[in-house]
Amino acid sequence: MRSDAFSKYHPLTNFVFFLGAIGFAVVIQHPAYIGASCVGGALYLLLLKGRKCRNMLLGMLPLVVLMAAWNPLFNTYGEHVLFTVFGRPYTLEALCYGMAIAGIFAAMMLWFSCYSAVLTSDKFICLFGKLIPALSLLIVMVLRMIPNLVRRGKQILDARKSIGKGVGENNSLKQKLHGGMQVLSALTDWALEGSIVTADSMRARGYGTARPTSFRLYHMTLQDWALLAWMVLLAALVIAAGGTGAEYTPQIDIPRPGWGFIAYCLYLMIPSLLHGKEAVQWAVSISRI
Amino acid sequence: MGCLDIQNLTFEYSTGREPSLRDVSLTIGKGEYVVLCGPSGSGKTTLLRHLKTMLTPYGKRSGAVYLDGTPLERMTQKDQAAKIGFVMQNPEDQIVTDKVWHELAFGLECLGVDPKAMRLRVAEMASYFGIQSWFQRDVASLSGGQKQLLNLASIMAMQPQILILDEPTSQLDPIAASDFMNTVKKINLELGTTILITEHRLEDIYHRADRVVVMDQGRILANDTPRKVGQLLWRQDHPMFAALPAPLRAYYQAGERGEGPITVREGRDWLTGTFENRPVTIPEPARGEKTFPEKDPALKAKGLWFRYEKDGPDVLQDLSVTVPRGSLFAIVGGNGEGKSTTLKAFCGVCKPYRGKIEIFGRPLREYKADRLYKNCVAMLPQDPKSLFVKSTVLEDLREMCREPEKIEAVARTCNIVPLLDANPQDLSGGEQQRAALAKVLLTEPKLLLLDEPTKGLDSMFKKQLADILRALQARDVTIVMVSHDVEFCAEYADLVSMFFGGQILTTDTPRRFFGQNSFYTTAASRMSRCIFRNAVTAEDVAELYLANLEGRS
Numbered sequence: 001m002r003s004d005a006f007s008k009y010h011p012l013t014n015f016v017f018f019l020g021a022i023g024f025a026v027v028i029q030h031p032a033y034i035g036a037s038c039v040g041g042a043l044y045l046l047l048l049k050g051r052k053c054r055n056m057l058l059g060m061l062p063l064v065v066l067m068a069a070w071n072p073l074f075n076t077y078g079e080h081v082l083f084t085v086f087g088r089p090y091t092l093e094a095l096c097y098g099m100a101i102a103g104i105f106a107a108m109m110l111w112f113s114c115y116s117a118v119l120t121s122d123k124f125i126c127l128f129g130k131l132i133p134a135l136s137l138l139i140v141m142v143l144r145m146i147p148n149l150v151r152r153g154k155q156i157l158d159a160r161k162s163i164g165k166g167v168g169e170n171n172s173l174k175q176k177l178h179g180g181m182q183v184l185s186a187l188t189d190w191a192l193e194g195s196i197v198t199a200d201s202m203r204a205r206g207y208g209t210a211r212p213t214s215f216r217l218y219h220m221t222l223q224d225w226a227l228l229a230w231m232v233l234l235a236a237l238v239i240a241a242g243g244t245g246a247e248y249t250p251q252i253d254i255p256r257p258g259w260g261f262i263a264y265c266l267y268l269m270i271p272s273l274l275h276g277k278e279a280v281q282w283a284v285s286i287s288r289i
Numbered sequence: 290m291g292c293l294d295i296q297n298l299t300f301e302y303s304t305g306r307e308p309s310l311r312d313v314s315l316t317i318g319k320g321e322y323v324v325l326c327g328p329s330g331s332g333k334t335t336l337l338r339h340l341k342t343m344l345t346p347y348g349k350r351s352g353a354v355y356l357d358g359t360p361l362e363r364m365t366q367k368d369q370a371a372k373i374g375f376v377m378q379n380p381e382d383q384i385v386t387d388k389v390w391h392e393l394a395f396g397l398e399c400l401g402v403d404p405k406a407m408r409l410r411v412a413e414m415a416s417y418f419g420i421q422s423w424f425q426r427d428v429a430s431l432s433g434g435q436k437q438l439l440n441l442a443s444i445m446a447m448q449p450q451i452l453i454l455d456e457p458t459s460q461l462d463p464i465a466a467s468d469f470m471n472t473v474k475k476i477n478l479e480l481g482t483t484i485l486i487t488e489h490r491l492e493d494i495y496h497r498a499d500r501v502v503v504m505d506q507g508r509i510l511a512n513d514t515p516r517k518v519g520q521l522l523w524r525q526d527h528p529m530f531a532a533l534p535a536p537l538r539a540y541y542q543a544g545e546r547g548e549g550p551i552t553v554r555e556g557r558d559w560l561t562g563t564f565e566n567r568p569v570t571i572p573e574p575a576r577g578e579k580t581f582p583e584k585d586p587a588l589k590a591k592g593l594w595f596r597y598e599k600d601g602p603d604v605l606q607d608l609s610v611t612v613p614r615g616s617l618f619a620i621v622g623g624n625g626e627g628k629s630t631t632l633k634a635f636c637g638v639c640k641p642y643r644g645k646i647e648i649f650g651r652p653l654r655e656y657k658a659d660r661l662y663k664n665c666v667a668m669l670p671q672d673p674k675s676l677f678v679k680s681t682v683l684e685d686l687r688e689m690c691r692e693p694e695k696i697e698a699v700a701r702t703c704n705i706v707p708l709l710d711a712n713p714q715d716l717s718g719g720e721q722q723r724a725a726l727a728k729v730l731l732t733e734p735k736l737l738l739l740d741e742p743t744k745g746l747d748s749m750f751k752k753q754l755a756d757i758l759r760a761l762q763a764r765d766v767t768i769v770m771v772s773h774d775v776e777f778c779a780e781y782a783d784l785v786s787m788f789f790g791g792q793i794l795t796t797d798t799p800r801r802f803f804g805q806n807s808f809y810t811t812a813a814s815r816m817s818r819c820i821f822r823n824a825v826t827a828e829d830v831a832e833l834y835l836a837n838l839e840g841r842s
Contacts (some may be wrong), residue, residue, distance in 0.1 A: 017539075033291060141385060144384065159672075160636075160676070160678075162638050162738075165662075198382050198384075202399075204341060206371065211401050
């Protein structure tokens, strides 16, 4: 991931932002708002990942088109019939509604991609570790175990292949299943053996002897609070302004977007603006040297 | 502060085997650096685990352990966790969390240290151990040496008074092991932490120790300075003598009686002192080395190129090698360079994207899988555990072959007959290695590939392994071995190759190979090169020493 200003804020700030962005995206059906959310999400994702996310964005397009076109097949409400499919009317209103749903879906996908890039597992633990300490340790240990198991599984498969017991070489399905089961059981044995050592290591370091505290990598700064205040203010404006609802079927009824829309756009642009601001500051400081 | 006192400790496992500790009494003063050594199964680990009650095994026990005058049972668990640091053998399984910084903080979190104080202590430790640059990384992305260093640092963050290390470097390559040992010595010297350490490879730590304690069959056999212990082991003709550093072994094998040299420098002083005014008439070992016919090689590789990922670096770069039939061919070289990959390419697990491999004169590509791994090629992986899939050794062997006679013969060759009914996961490192070797041998290979076969083995198991390999060679099996163990290769290999930069650079007999190298060579060679030529083992040095002293020609 590239250097990103918003990711450097406290996990709580990040989390509240995504809560707002994704929450609004789910409940608001106004097309302008949906469009803004998609644009904001796509822009930030591009800033975060650069070209790497191009494939993902391109891959989403046909999915979105399909979802939009799919809806009128089942939903036949609406006044303007475009054509009939299997004897059922295919209406303009239903198509618009399908597009709105597809847009909501796209916006959620985009914001969730940004979310997973920004709020890494350790930030998540930092946020929720205090609420449920035992569970957060469990999550950390599982995260540690998964790459281990994958590596060991590969090791076992390679080792068995090099003595002629590879899975691919047994022809019948039954043999393949049998071979797979054996590898799995060996892997389990191995993991259990390892977990005994891990348990020893935990006890040796005093696990369970005192009320645990937690190491904090992140601290709320003044900047965090300021950004948080801005976010809350903008979100409140969006809610206060209202006019976010829209009717598609049986008649299209979309209110004119007002100043609430501007607040919404500003809210969604927060991470991208911060990213841009940092880039500009950097460029300026370089040019001074 | 950090003063440990063990009094008449006797312990018997509840499984009813012979007592594992018999009347052990040992005092370790504050700030001392004590090495505990002994053959596998002599009770070293059992003793260490008694020094921390939460790790103590179940069984019958008498005697007591005191830390600074307080019996361990009377100390709180929290106190023990903080004051007694314990680093175990396996770098991987000791790590609890997924991030480096979290692992460093884990012990302090458990002890309930105030977050502010914790921040400082973690920062301190990270700087002291040079971990800052990988502080935020995932544990999974670290090398074995880094993982073990992380284990040490996360223990040291709790500021223990005594540090106990149970074979901490047996899973590491020699360079990483040496780094780790330097750090331990630094902790001892700069922080004054008392150190108690067990280790197979004494070469690196013997000269650093204040005291060496030798255990055998649950008793303390010797407890003295490194020099005195060396002398004692020689007098008793004890099997542990083979584990001592090469200078000491050469010294006593050459018939000397005093207190011997324990470092290469002292060894060289001893040799130059003796031959200062004496002519060296026989500068080179006389024993002939085996030669192998060039024709009809067991394995021939030409111009191999391989990489794991499309955009990744090339691991093998134009690698070419010829392995003569019937030889024990060793490949040595740095860590993570691609030596294991080379073996995988030889047995068809990795497929090079360019180049040719011929096995017994036939291209590897033309072999069908069932023909290739039956009576032809087999590989023993670096971690023998990855070969075991059943609950007893015998069942595991039966998976390969149904004929009881063959299984019995192989079990006898590999010296595992008493272990057949045991669970392979319960065996010691050396036993697992031999059981895995037995499983591999049941495919009756003519070309056997071994990946780091001496990793984590003590000197006696190494000797056993060498005997098995010799027996196989006598049956016309060709062996290719990848190893870090320079001493083992010098003693037992027929040909040695240097692997560097994805290629095999040179191939020569061990004497000439190690005789020419000045850095990548054995301690015996480094110590004797100013007097003798091509003496690469302690035996070579001792033999030349005696021959020249007597003036034989």
